[in-house]
Amino acid sequence: MTASDVQRGSSSSEPALPLAASANAFAPGRALRSAVKVLPEHARGHNRSLVLQTLFHRGAMSRADLARETGLTRVTISDLVAELIADAFVAEKGHREASGPGKPAILVDVDRTGHRIVGIDLSGSDVFIGAVLTLDGDIVARRETPHPPDAGEVLPAVIALARALVADAHAPVLGIGIGTPGVVDDRGVVLTAPNLGWAGFDLEGVLSEALGLPVLVANDANAAVLAEYTFGGAGDDVLLVKVGSGVGSGLLAGGQPMRGSRFAAGEIGHVTVGTDGGPACACGKVGCLEAWLSVPSLSARLAATGDADPDALSGVLRDAGERLGIALAPVVGALDLSEIVLSGPPELLGGVLAQATAEALRTRTLAPFHEGVRVRMTEQGQDIVLRGAAVMVLTARLGVS
Numbered sequence: 070m071t072a073s074d075v076q077r078g079s080s081s082s083e084p085a086l087p088l089a090a091s092a093n094a095f096a097p098g099r100a101l102r103s104a105v106k107v108l109p110e111h112a113r114g115h116n117r118s119l120v121l122q123t124l125f126h127r128g129a130m131s132r133a134d135l136a137r138e139t140g141l142t143r144v145t146i147s148d149l150v151a152e153l154i155a156d157a158f159v160a161e162k163g164h165r166e167a168s169g170p171g172k173p174a175i176l177v178d179v180d181r182t183g184h185r186i187v188g189i190d191l192s193g194s195d196v197f198i199g200a201v202l203t204l205d206g207d208i209v210a211r212r213e214t215p216h217p218p219d220a221g222e223v224l225p226a227v228i229a230l231a232r233a234l235v236a237d238a239h240a241p242v243l244g245i246g247i248g249t250p251g252v253v254d255d256r257g258v259v260l261t262a263p264n265l266g267w268a269g270f271d272l273e274g275v276l277s278e279a280l281g282l283p284v285l286v287a288n289d290a291n292a293a294v295l296a297e298y299t300f301g302g303a304g305d306d307v308l309l310v311k312v313g314s315g316v317g318s319g320l321l322a323g324g325q326p327m328r329g330s331r332f333a334a335g336e337i338g339h340v341t342v343g344t345d346g347g348p349a350c351a352c353g354k355v356g357c358l359e360a361w362l363s364v365p366s367l368s369a370r371l372a373a374t375g376d377a378d379p380d381a382l383s384g385v386l387r388d389a390g391e392r393l394g395i396a397l398a399p400v401v402g403a404l405d406l407s408e409i410v411l412s413g414p415p416e417l418l419g420g421v422l423a424q425a426t427a428e429a430l431r432t433r434t435l436a437p438f439h440e441g442v443r444v445r446m447t448e449q450g451q452d453i454v455l456r457g458a459a460v461m462v463l464t465a466r467l468g469v470s
């Protein structure tokens with residue numbers, strides 16, 4: 070996945086906004102980077118995104134402050150703010166308290182309640198979950214629907230869930246973001262998602278046609294790392310490991326979402342760890358990371374130790390954490406990552422396992438540079454994919470990340 074994926078426009082009944090390009094050049098906050106060069110004809114869209122990005126992260130300010138923060142002229146800011154107010158993406162928020170002579174300045178801010186975003190997470194093995202979110206990523210309504218047993222019923226279930234959430238929004242919907250298991254290309258085509266029965270399926274195209282709204286589709290772990298970046302304070306060089314029924318990861322390097330040569334960057338679940346065997350994996354190999362670390366695998370091995378032996382229990386978690394560290398050490402070394410974020414059941418991942426991962430990383434990477442690599446649990450909880458799906462929409466529609 071690349072930033073340009075989430076920044077591309079979508080077919081829509083609403084007018085498409087100009088796409089953001091390289092909004093990080095002098096952005097006050099951070100913005101997902103794009104390799105796209107800013108051409109003169111893109112400057113207005115770029116500036117528009119810069120204004121939105123500044124307000125999104127810094128909050129309400131006067132037009133004069135906005136000019137100072139963005140480096141744009143007062144005239145340009147005045148024009149852009151007028152346009153953004155007309156589009157209902159920015160609103161005036163009253164006057165600043167007077168602190169001297171002269172008229173107190175009018176504050177403007179992103180109209181955080183003027184639009185809603187719909188996020189859907191298809192990665193659960195039992196249920197699909199969805200939410201209506203504010204532009205700040207706060208969840209204001211939730212729904213879920215059972216994962217249908219028959220592959221032919223998956224798409225109708227997703228469409229029905231999306232329609233119900235759009236009806237719950239009670240405000241214009243900026244777009245629908247979807248995190249799905251499997252490998253997804255940069256046009257939102259699900260190349261393979263065996264759990265959902267999809268192969269080469271244009272989920273983004275089919276859904277935007279059915280729903281009449283912009284739809285963005287990405288792999289669930291790739292969505293999750295976006296949530297960590299925008300709402301979780303992650304740095305520009307971060308790997309998020311998502312542990313559920315499988316194991317996947319999402320990766321940002323230099324603030325750029327990594328997609329890979331076949332859109333499968335981050336698919337670390339079936340990397341075998343070590344040459345000393347290990348648990349058998351469903352894929353037919355032995356010692357895959359997923360066979361050490363997935364929730365079903367961890368739960369089965371914990372159950373096999375018997376609850377009475379705390380040493381054996383923590384031994385299972387320590388082994389899994391160490392294997393994760395062994396698998397990640399070359400990635401940390403190659404990309405000079407600053408942070409590994411774990412997403413999944415905190416009771417399994419949060420304690421001994423995360424410590425063992427950090428320890429294995431410390432002993433297997435270059436001491437002066439990588440010994441400070443943090444390994445931590447996400448604070449986004451179960452909503453991480455929903456919130457990441459919202460970031461996909463924010464970035465594609467507003468150039469905000």
Ligand SMILES: [Zn+2]
Pocket residue numbers: 338339340350351352353354357359360
């Ligand atoms: Zn495997």
